[in-house]
Amino acid sequence: MEILVTGGAGFIGSAVVRQLAAAGHGVRVLDALLPAVHPSGRAPDLPDGVPFLHGDVRDAAAVERSLDGVDAVCHQAAMVGPGVDPADAPAYAGCNDLGTAVLLAAMARAGVRRMVLAGSVAVYGEGRYRCPEHGEVAPGPRRPEDLDAGRFDPTCPRCGAELVPGLVTEEAPGDPRNVSAATKLAQEHLAAAWARACGGAVLVLRYATVYGPGMPRDTPHAGVASVFRSALARGEAPRVLEDGGQRRDFVHVGDVAAANLAALAAVGDRPPGSVRAYNAGSGEAHTVGTMAAALAAAAGGPEPLVTGEYRLGDVRHLTADSSRLRAELGWRPQMPFLAGTAEFAAAPLRD
Template sequence: MALVTGGNSLGKRVLVTGGAGFIGSHTVDVLLEKGYDVRILDSLQPRVHPRGKPPWVPKEAEFIQGDVANRADLERALEGVDYVFHLAAYQDYMTDFSTFIHVNTESTALLFELIVEKKLPVRKIIFASSQAVCGEGRYRCPEHGIVVPTPRPLEQLERGDWEIHCPYCGEYMEPLLIDEATISPGTTYGISKYAIELLADRLGRRYGIPTVCMRYTYVQGPRNSFYNAYSGVARIFALRIMHGMPPICYEDGKQLRDYVNVKDVARANVLMMEDERADFQVFNVGGGRAVTVLEFAYIMLREFGSDLEPQIPGVFRLGDTRHTVSDISKLRALGWEPTIPVEQNVKEYVAWIQEQKVTKEYLLEAERLMREHGVLRQVRKGGTQ
């Protein structure tokens, strides 16, 4: 393996934006274990961290509370840094579209702006991207071959028709593994992440700053905030089960997902920082196994020892994709493998969330906000479920 560090982390300083958050904090842990000096820049956004600085932020890491989109904060954080993980991001299902661009995309442009303007000796930048860049992914039509579909129309979802149709003949299509060449973002969040990928490649090459973009799939595990609506299926199911409510599956529960443990993701992040072969590349980061949402619900129910049954009430969430399973062969070729199966992933998350002081108000408030903003919707009367 070609290491940019020469295998020596001694004296190398790494900035992790969003380092108090979910993926960021686990990446900080791996970096510290490997002997790097770590600095964290995190705004402690109230929607994600309403209790302030979380207890898992290690004392060994320097902590700066600041905004990645603020010039003075970011300039201060970049001082004396060798490598950067730009993992801070705005993620939610709310309709504040401009915030996605401001926080995710503009901060990336500002990062390059400061490095170039101040002639900072940053050796490499790792960016958090997302499978949202790929939208609905890739499908195969028996007649028309491989198709990259657009998002499912609202009218289709309202009648409970969940699967993807061929845009040419209208027939149902077979979902395929999503490779890194698939680009079709269907949400503002996905668009903001694709813009990051473009900036990383174009500005990185122009100014000789190696970059890597990591397209995460459905990352699960401890420390995933249970305060915002984006935090995912594990949060939704766990909070409902903990409070005696059955897990609710959106659509028909047959959506295929690719769940990956956050520890595997953190390990991939650091490996790609250290490996020169990753420079100027985009990598899918997934669990390597397709699981339906309904299967995931049963896995979590078993872990809780609950006799509740999942419910499928004909509810859907605007912006969700039908099937998302990544092709991770490119990352595997550089020596990374997912090591934590879905069952262990759920076990770790359940053990963690049971230690947190969580009331069902967090869950109900997130659901209320999604309904209020038109994100969470019901199948029309007479539609199929």
């Protein structure tokens, strides 16, 4: 296939590009090189034969030029991370939702009917919990007074009991808790409306917490693993929010890239007008504190500092069930957690 990778100069997008090129596909990259994750503004090193188109997905003319002769789009371009403050909302909505709308409209005009969309498990919000008395429940937003007192785990909204976190399936309703998550869910809705109107097919990969070589240095938008790794590169202790007990599914970027290849191979066989979502994670839960400690140990750096600080937009526990992706697309994560963190601790960050 001839595949356009939007955001193909970024952390995940560039890993997808490398695997697509190695598999023999024709690949082209459209990327705006936004300063938040590309502070140097330099075009990336891409595999031989992969053209780089400097353009923004919000620019209809640039998108239309990039789509000429394309069979499918792998849409990675997005502003990610929970954001710094509410003032980030217009930037998230512009990059993620307006950009996706412009891209989908151009695809409709160009007759391109296949898309793999980079989603996020953040659309589930706090995820899945079980109360000993009331069964599966959806906790409300965490209260500042509880967080100030160090009570970080959500409680049952009916009886106040402690909850047991579990795995979230793709059927769970959307419940985004920050602006970034809300815009990622809106991307899915836009893609679904486009597929129905144009007879297209969309596969959504809802990424867990992705880490690995190529993460950008010193940016709050890159994710917690990059924040920890950036601190260690400066010779500083990683600062862990809350008590470090937040559960996440840390999945290696190489495994996420492989999931994109599997989805691109499958999307052409999907019926017109269809959308299907897949959680893309390692299948293992680790705490944020464990990730910080593993990186510090592998890098020979200072031990993490648990701060007790918090951000209201963060969720406590979020781990998703990725069995649908394994069963239907034959994908399997290959990188074990300790091996992946050791590799990441030694790999240079992108300046």
